[in-house]
Amino acid sequence: MKDSISSCITQLQESIIGLEHGSGDITSILKDLGLEHVKMPSAQVIALMDMLNDGITPITPELITALLDITEAQKKFYYCIGGLLNKGAAKVESRTVRDPEPIKSSPSSFDMEKAEREMMAEMAAMVGETPDEDDGWEKMDGDTEKDQGGTDLKPAPAAQHEQDENSLPDDSVDQEPVQAAAAKEIKTEEMSQSVQPAAGKKKDSQAISSIRVSTQQLDSLIELVGKLMVTYAVIAQTKTDNMSKISSSLAELDKVIRNLQSEVDEIRMVPLKQIFMPMHRLVKSTSQKLGKRIKFSIEGDELALDKTIVECLNEPLVHLLRNALDHGIESAEDRQMCGKDEVGNVLLCASRKGEFAYIEIIDDGKGLDADILLSKALERGIASPEKEYTKEEIYEFILQSGFSTASAVTDISGRGVGMDAVVTAVKNTLDGKISIKSELGKGSTFTISIPLSRSVNEGIVDALIATVAEETFIFPSREVLEVYEPVEHEFTDLPDGRETVSIRGKVHPLIRMYKVFELDPPAEGVIPKVILVKLGETRVAILVDEVLRQQKAVVTGFTLPVNSIYKLPILGFGMMGEKDALVIDTETLITSQMEESAG
Incomplete structure (x- = not known):
């Protein structure tokens, strides 16, 4: 049994090592490891696995090391269920050691608990945590630690290792309890020489680590x-x-x-070519899985955007392209029946208009069927049967979390997480929006529009400085349309309790900042100011005591999860030189106040 387990794991390890030299197949390796159809409740985690499976994530030494660690954990698991991890077992060498002695006893409960602690410690190490000695890490890490007698547990060179093994007595199994089987020590000389463990904390796989500077x-x-x-x-x-x-x-x-x-x-500007070019491989691998012939084209990849934007675009593009290939483009037979070329066309293009960048994914497939989408939405309770929806509103149902029109769940679609991940990245992270155009039988166009100004979540931003009572607040200028000083008769209370203000003849919902943050109302004689902000198609007036000035501010996040603790509409705090102030998250402020008023 032990020989069979060692042989299987060794073959898998050799395949993983081959990835470093370009001879392995990551898809088959993930399948052998049981990671091809990992089910996780997080759309981001699933997206990471999808990008690795489709070849978008680069093969790095850190990744190879992590995969090898998984094989070691699997070997330990097989030893556990095979009853081989009993106390006093000798160190196992995957290439050369073969134990002729039959296993006479099953592992005790103490040994099973010990093995479980060691496995938990190793799993913690895989995700970048540092387990302590109580987790069994000291005895597992044969590369760095020593036993209590000071004996170095590092693997010896190959020749010395053979000599040591030949000199071992037959009962050496019972003489080395400190070497109790640890998956971390199951190594080969080739593995230890070709792959080095990652030092320090691992970086995000989507992060751009270097930029060309002239x-x-x-x-x-x-x-x-x-x-x-x-x-x-x-x-x-x-x-x-x-x-x-x-x-x-x-x-x-x-x-x-x-x-x-x-x-x-x-x-900081990075050309989109850096993330557009790997999409060729994604389209090729996905089309082969689906059995479809695809002509994939790219336009506008020379457009350069801020590094932060480019990093966040990778995941949405993966999902949108997979969606176009799976749901959009028909099979060759169906395309011929419709009078189309059996080769489907998918276009990924980028352009810039004014202060916005536009990324489009265009396909000439079957398009979106509004009737089917509405039926699915009604079935899931997303749509109201009493309301009349336009086609554009019906198309937006596919952006809802968990919404899917796939008849079966596969490794490509049907899980209902892809478009939700797109919305999270585009709207929440990039402050952009997604629009969908489609014509049944002719194709669809998904457009991502992104403001070119850097995200206000970090960096230097243009800000409007205002005061409410004794507090100072910062409003990102890009969301501000104008500052207005209203008179008393322009304020109106609606029967449902909502407040409005008329600005140059147009009525807008009113939000009083002192009520949101439970501050003192304006003192008598203070003429309040209104800051008119825009969120999508919605315009809302925010009442403050005074608008001081417009200036640059450095926005940084909190070290503690303040937003989740206090549920306040703030992005972080801004440094202005003489003092700091809270940066208002206008999107959260408007959304929460509108929901409260509607409730």
């Missing part, structure tokens, strides 16, 4: 830093009574800082 940009940065130093020196050496010179130097300093920020933002 020497011209570097020279420009150095020049700006030089100007910054010179201007600072001028200010430091100027006497306090020479205010005119100080003012001119501060103006020059502001100009240099703005140019420096602009140059850094330019360096």
Whole structure:
């Protein structure tokens, strides 16, 4: 039994090592490991596995090491259920050691608990955690630790290892209890030489680790830093009574800082080609699984966007392309019956218009059937049978969590998580939106529109500074349409308790900030101001005591989960120089207040 387990695991390990040299197949390896159809409640986790299975995720030494660790855990598991992990068992070498002694006793409960602790410790190590010695990690990690007698547990070189094994007596199994079987010690010389364990915390597989920077940009940065130093020196050496010179130097300093920020933002730009090109492999592998012939084209991949945006686009594009291939493009037989070319066409294109970037996935498939979608939505309770829906509204049902029109669950579709992951990435992370156009029998177009300004969740943003009672708040300027000073007769209370304000003849819902944050109302004589903000097609007026100014602010997140604890509409805190202030999440503010009013 032991020989059979070692032989199977060794073959699998050799296949994994072959990935590093380009000779292995990640799909077959995941299938052999039982990871091909992993079921997880998280759409993000499923998306990670899908991208690995489809070849989108690059094969790195860290990934190979993790896969090898899984095989070691599997070997330990097979030993456990085979009754081979009894106390006093000798260290197992997957290539050379063969135990001729039959197993005479089953493992005791103590040994099974010990083996379970060791397995839990190893699983913790796989996800980047550092288990303590109580989890059995010290005896599992044969590469770094020593036993209590000071004997080095590192694998010896091949020749020395053979000599040691030949000199072992037959009863060596009972003489080395400290070497009790640990999956971490089951190694081969080839594995230890070709794959090194990852050091430190593992990075996100979608993160862009490097960016090409031209020497011209570097020279420009150095020049700006030089100007910054010179201007600072001028200010430091100027006497306090020479205010005119100080003012001119501060103006020059502001100009240099703005140019420096602009140059850094330019360096962060990454061409979409970096994530578009791997989609060829995705389309090829998925079309082969589906048995469809696809002509895949890319346009506009030279468009450069901010690194943060490009990183977040990878996962939505994977889901949208898989959706187009599986649900959009018909089989060759169906296309011929409809008078179409048996080769389906899928186009991935990018363009920029004004301050927005547009990513489109276009297919010439069967399109979306509004009647079927509405029927599914009614069946799941998403749609109301009393309401009349436009086609555009019906198409948006496919963006709902858990919504799927697939008749069966496969490794490509039917789980109802793909489009939900797209919505999460596009709307929540990128502050963009998704629009769907379709014509039955002719095809569909999914368009992602993304604002080009960097996400307000991090970095430097243009901000509107306002006060409410004694508190200061920051509103991201990109969502602000205008600041207005209303008069008393422009406020109106509706019968259902909602408040509105008329701004230049148009009525908008009103949100009073002091009520949201339970602060003191404006004092008598204070003329409040209204900040008109836009969220999608909705415009809402936010009442504050005073609008101070517009300036740059550095937005950072909280170290604690403040939002989940207090349920407040805040993104983080912004540093403005003289003091910090809370940054308002206008989307959450408007959504929560609208739901509260409707309830």
